[in-house]
Amino acid sequence: MKSQRLKFYQTGTFTVGNRLLSDEMRSVQATVDRNNSLNSGHRACQGCGEALGARYAVDAVMRATNGQAIAVNATGCLEVFSTPFPESSWRLAWLHSLFGNAPAVAAGVSAAMRVRGKKVTVIGQGGDGGTVDIGFGCLSGMFERNDDVLYICYDNEAYMNTGVQRSGSTPPTAITATTQGVGEHPGQEFGGGKNAPRIAMAHGIPYVATASVADLRDLEEKVTTAVGIRGARYIHIHVPCPLGWGSDPALTIQIARAAVQSGLFPLYEARHGRLVKATKIRRKVPVTDYLQPQKRFAHLFGKTPNVAAIDRIQAIADANIEDYGLLDSHEDPPISLQI
Amino acid sequence: MSTFMPGRKQVEGSHAVAEAIALSRPQVISCYPITPQTHIVEGLSAMVKSGALSPCEFMNVESEFAALSALIGASAAGARTYTATSSQGLLFMAEAVYNASGLGLPIVMTIGNRAIGAPINIWNDHSDSMALRDSGWIQLHAESNQEALDLHIQAFKLAEQLSCPVMVCMDGFILTHAYEEVDMPSQEQVDAFLPPFVPQQVLDPSDPITIGAMVGPDAYMEVRYLLHHKHLQAVEVIENLRKEFKRHFGRDSGGLVSSYRADDAETLVLAMGSINGTIREAVDEMRDEGHRIGSVKLCSYRPFPLEALREALKGAKRVIILEKNLATGLGGILASNTRMALRGLNTPVNTIIAGLGGRPIPKKSVVRAFRQIETGEVEEPHFLDMNWPAIHEAINNRGLVKRRESEAQRVLRSVSGVEVAKPVR
Ligand SMILES: Cc1ncc(C[n+]2csc(CCOP(=O)(O)OP(=O)(O)O)c2C)c(N)n1
Ligand code: SF4
Ligand SMILES: [Mg+2]
Numbered sequence: 001m002k003s004q005r006l007k008f009y010q011t012g013t014f015t016v017g018n019r020l021l022s023d024e025m026r027s028v029q030a031t032v033d034r035n036n037s038l039n040s041g042h043r044a045c046q047g048c049g050e051a052l053g054a055r056y057a058v059d060a061v062m063r064a065t066n067g068q069a070i071a072v073n074a075t076g077c078l079e080v081f082s083t084p085f086p087e088s089s090w091r092l093a094w095l096h097s098l099f100g101n102a103p104a105v106a107a108g109v110s111a112a113m114r115v116r117g118k119k120v121t122v123i124g125q126g127g128d129g130g131t132v133d134i135g136f137g138c139l140s141g142m143f144e145r146n147d148d149v150l151y152i153c154y155d156n157e158a159y160m161n162t163g164v165q166r167s168g169s170t171p172p173t174a175i176t177a178t179t180q181g182v183g184e185h186p187g188q189e190f191g192g193g194k195n196a197p198r199i200a201m202a203h204g205i206p207y208v209a210t211a212s213v214a215d216l217r218d219l220e221e222k223v224t225t226a227v228g229i230r231g232a233r234y235i236h237i238h239v240p241c242p243l244g245w246g247s248d249p250a251l252t253i254q255i256a257r258a259a260v261q262s263g264l265f266p267l268y269e270a271r272h273g274r275l276v277k278a279t280k281i282r283r284k285v286p287v288t289d290y291l292q293p294q295k296r297f298a299h300l301f302g303k304t305p306n307v308a309a310i311d312r313i314q315a316i317a318d319a320n321i322e323d324y325g326l327l328d329s330h331e332d333p334p335i336s337l338q339i
Numbered sequence: 340m341s342t343f344m345p346g347r348k349q350v351e352g353s354h355a356v357a358e359a360i361a362l363s364r365p366q367v368i369s370c371y372p373i374t375p376q377t378h379i380v381e382g383l384s385a386m387v388k389s390g391a392l393s394p395c396e397f398m399n400v401e402s403e404f405a406a407l408s409a410l411i412g413a414s415a416a417g418a419r420t421y422t423a424t425s426s427q428g429l430l431f432m433a434e435a436v437y438n439a440s441g442l443g444l445p446i447v448m449t450i451g452n453r454a455i456g457a458p459i460n461i462w463n464d465h466s467d468s469m470a471l472r473d474s475g476w477i478q479l480h481a482e483s484n485q486e487a488l489d490l491h492i493q494a495f496k497l498a499e500q501l502s503c504p505v506m507v508c509m510d511g512f513i514l515t516h517a518y519e520e521v522d523m524p525s526q527e528q529v530d531a532f533l534p535p536f537v538p539q540q541v542l543d544p545s546d547p548i549t550i551g552a553m554v555g556p557d558a559y560m561e562v563r564y565l566l567h568h569k570h571l572q573a574v575e576v577i578e579n580l581r582k583e584f585k586r587h588f589g590r591d592s593g594g595l596v597s598s599y600r601a602d603d604a605e606t607l608v609l610a611m612g613s614i615n616g617t618i619r620e621a622v623d624e625m626r627d628e629g630h631r632i633g634s635v636k637l638c639s640y641r642p643f644p645l646e647a648l649r650e651a652l653k654g655a656k657r658v659i660i661l662e663k664n665l666a667t668g669l670g671g672i673l674a675s676n677t678r679m680a681l682r683g684l685n686t687p688v689n690t691i692i693a694g695l696g697g698r699p700i701p702k703k704s705v706v707r708a709f710r711q712i713e714t715g716e717v718e719e720p721h722f723l724d725m726n727w728p729a730i731h732e733a734i735n736n737r738g739l740v741k742r743r744e745s746e747a748q749r750v751l752r753s754v755s756g757v758e759v760a761k762p763v764r
Contacts, residue, residue, distance in 0.1 A: 068544045072412060073551075080553055088549035093542040095415050096551030097438050101408035104400065108367060108412025108420075109542060111396040115366045115418055120544055138408065141401030 028059045028220050035062035035091055037071075042089040043081040047249025049213045049239030049256060050078055050154040054125065056213075057152050057237065060220040062092060064227035065121040070113075072106040074126025074135055075099035077161045077241075078154060100134035102126045103142035106149040114148070121227055124151040128169035129159040132196040136168075143203035143232045150226050150233040153196060156241035164244040168194050171264075172316075173309050175296045176244070186299045190312060197270075200234040204273040207233040212265060213240070214257035218279065222269065238265045246295020258290035263317035266324045278324040287314045343391070345525035352484040352514040355521045356449060357382030359488040361392045362529040363495045365421040365447075366536075367413035369398035369406040373428040374461045375511035376451030380423050403428040407435040407446070414444040415550055417543075419495065419536040423449035425511055426467045430455065433471060440475030440566060442551060443539070445498035445505070447491065448476075452612070452663075453511040454696040458747040462697020463511040464663040465611065468640075469672050475566050477505040477573055478641040479593065480611040484509075484519040489592035490638075492524070493580050495533055500576055502539040503569045508640075510613040512697070524588055532587045570642040577639050578647075595644035596651045597636045600626060604633030606713060607655040609648075609677060611637045614661060614693070614700055621705045632709065637673070648680040657687045659712055661705070661723075663694040670720040690720035698724060729753045 028034050037058035044051035061069050070093045073079045079096050082089040097105045106124035113120045124142075126135060131153035142149055158176045159165040165178040166188055173187040181187055200208045207229045211219040219237060226233040240256050242249040259265040260279075264287060267279035288310060291297040300306045321327055343358050350358075357379045360368075368387065370380035384399075386392035396413075400406045403424050410420040424432065429450060439446050450468045454460040468478055477497065481487035487509040494505040509515060540550060554562055574595065581594035591597075599619050601607055608618050615636040625632045635651045637644075652658050658681065660674040669675070671690040678688050689712045694700045704724050711717045733750050744752075 070416065070542045070544060083549055083552035085552040085554040085558060088552060090549050091547065093544050093547040094549045094551075095412065095542055096553075097408060097411050097442070098434055101404060101411075101435060104405035104408035105412035105415075107398065107400075108369065108409030108414075109416040110412075111367045111369075111398055111409065112413040112416035112418035115394050115396045116416075137401055138405050141405055144401070145399070 027217055028063045029056060029216070035059050035067065037062050037090065037092050038082060039089045039091055041087070043084065044077065045241075045243045045249065047240075047242040047252040048077075048081075049241060049252050050127070050156055051081070052216075052252070053154050053213045053219065053237045053239045054078055056216050056219050057125075057223050057235070058092065058123070060223035061121060061123055061150070061227055064224045067092075068119060069093075069121045069123060070095070070109055072097070072102050072109060072122065072124045074102035074124075074130030075161070076127035076130050077156075078125065078127065080161055099130050101138050102130060102135055103149065103151055104138040106151065107142045107145070107147035110148045122149050124149055126153060127160065128153060128155040128157060128196075129167040131155075132168045132194055140199075140203065143200060143205050143234070146205060146231045148230055148232070150223075150235070152223075153234070153236045154239045155236055156239050156244060158241070158244050160241050160244045168192075169196065172313065173297060173300060173306075175299065181299045187296070197234065197236040200236075201270045201273045201275075203232070205232040205234065206230070206272060208236075208270040209234075210236045210238070210265065210267050212238040212256050212260050212267060214238075214253055214260050215267065215279070218267065225269075244296070246298070247293050251293055255290060255293055258285055261285045262287045262290050263321040263326055264290055264313070266320045266326055268324055275324070278326060280328055281321065281326045284321075284327065287317050343523065343526065345523050345528075347520055347522050349518055349520050351378060352487060352509065352517050352519065353378030353451075354382050355484050355488045355519075355523070356491055356509070357386070358523060359491045360421055361386050362524065362526055363492055363533055364419065364535075365395060366418035367396045367398065367410065367420045369400050369409040369413075369420075369422050371400055371403045371406045371424065371428060373403070373425050374451075375453060375463075375515045376423040376425045376428075376449055378515065379449055379451070383421075403432040404435055407432040407439060407448070410446045411435060411439050411442065411444055414439075414446050414538075415442065415540070415542050417536070417538045417541040419499075420444075420446045421448070422446070423451065425451040426453035426455055426461075429467045429471060433474075436471050436474045436476065439504045441562075443502040443566075445495075445502050445536075447494045447498055448504065448506050449491070450506050450508045451511040451515045452508050460696040461511075463513050464695045464697065465508070466664050466695075468506060468508045469664045471506075472641055472672070475503070476641065477501075477503060477570070477639070479505065479507050479577075479638055480640055481507060481509045481514065482613055482615045482636060482638075484514055484517060485521045485590070486592050486638075487514055488521055488523070489584065489588070489590060492529055492533060493584055493593050495536075497573065497576060497580055499536055501569050501573055503566070503573065508612065513613045522590070528587060532584065573642045574639075574644050574647070577642070593638055595637075595639045595647040597638065598651050599634045599636070601633035601635060601651065601654070603631055604654070605631040605656040606633070606659060606709065607652055607657075608632070608634040608659045608661060608709065609637060609652065609673070610634070610661040611640060611673065612663070614663070617700060617702050617705060618661065621702050621709060624702070624706060625709060630709075630713070640673070643676050643680075645680045648677065649684075652677070652681060652686065653684060655686060657689065657712070659689045659691060659709060661691040661693055665692050665695060674720070689717070691723050692720050693723035726754055
């Protein structure tokens, strides 16, 4: 993979000015001929991480495929806010069928393209609920058959479209409409949830990556890499949801970055089930930097902070740092790191 | 060039259908195994693997829900698509069944009709396709393997003409597993009848459209009406296809309804599927005894041909519906629908619920029931060959036997003649 070690700190956000990069490394969004695949005018909330992630991801797909792409969307916020009939924000061929079948529908589109002799990239996309819960059977089947589909999960850690209920991706202690902030253990219990990208890796598919709207350049690059590979590919993108997380819309990027920089959401790539790259943490932050700006975790920080719970979350972040070798002082992760 | 052998031959129903599907040149097939439809897709899978059916993608998916979902994608992307299922499989894909018709995708699906559990049962009745009767799919019922084969070829043309999905229903085991002689058309004949698929809407990167947008109260009713309208149109298209098919293949197959010895009949029996053969024999026997009885076969259950059916039945003094399903607490579903076709006519309609879960429907039982209905001695609905002692025993024991045994097991024991356990208190 093309890479260039750059450390520019002038903006305080690790932003790298495009003009400092070679042409092919420049952001898709920085070009005037970007596709605007998810065009303006849609009805996402202010500061919606999912809208941002999708815009970057699908535009990157469109650039990498020279516009020869078709998207299949699961039911969820992304589908609802983008296509209130008769309007549509999508500037590419786009199909929505159901909540739990996007991977299978995408696999079918891909089969049709193959039999009709068309070279078209097919992407599937959905929220965490549509991906790791109700669509998981279809996703696993698509992986197992190694269907020629790039599937992108926009993980905002709950069923947002139906009013913020818990999903299999909701983190411990998070309050949702079905894991209320009451009782002995307020919010989501520890020990639940599933690690979808690791499960994707366990299928041995050609490409798995995690990405975040905190690092849109990295996101674009991973999408571009994935488009260049045939077979089943999976990208899991962490996308804050101001409405569901109870966070300031202006802080979407900052919160996403805190998830990455604390180690709670490690960024990595895997090929054929083996980890090949993990992005180092630039400046480690405590998990409280991530938790505190979100109302869903407010119960941890009351008059008597729930130190035990915060420590357990910190331990999860620390374990990730250890497992993926996220700090500079660590060796690169052993190439055989597998679940 | 055809890889298949046209002409008359003795084959299993499933293989006859598989060959007819192959002759229809599907481009994407996906499937999931369930008895009794499995032999069809196994046959197609072998044809794709050997290259006899090409170009075609065969997808072995992880569930029926995925099978139909994959076809939704493939059909929207411009491919001719096919799958088959039965019973639990059809219910498992139910959400996608409605979705396919809502999106107007001309998918063709065989239903090897089978009962639904619990209690789990693999044998034939019509509960499965009936459960999805208002899903917006066209539902055609085959009487014989020849008709099943022919209906599949018609189904692609019908589906694609209307941009509406079609189920071809064939009785599980009775047809799917029966070896019968069929006349297999040639590839050239099928090609002349069935042109390549030209989708009415398609996912195409060079002309991008949004398919499957959210529709609110302002337009949803109109969208549903348009699907209703397709079914109203289908009534005409189905009859036209019957004529066109006859011109091409020289056989009468499909259509809305077909009558048998009905002209001067006082009693007309209406039924769907393979049981029509038995009914015609019963009609012949009773005609010989001087009964003025005839029968009407319903091929197109959805669209439900109100006018054609009324026309076919209106001369009768009484109508008997023999059907293989049960709307619990109500009676027969086909009977309810037929009463709508006969509204205003005051024709008495009797229902015979028969053959649930594969219970054989012998001619002598059928004749007995017809005679009893003619003399007015039966309850409505009439359950053909029901073991009433077993039912009464089960009802009497209800609430007494609390553990260890389900009601189904109890009935089975009592039917099999083994002593029923003493009530446990
Ligand atoms: C079979 C089915 N069950 C439930 C729903 C209701 N539903 C629609 S969207 C949604 C939540 C979507 O959550 P997620 O996939 O995480 O996407 P998000 O809205 O959070 O982006 C639910 C539960 C549905 N449409 N279909
Ligand atoms: S609820 Fe969350 S995911 Fe949905 S549009 Fe609003 S911010 Fe985006
Ligand atoms: Mg979500």
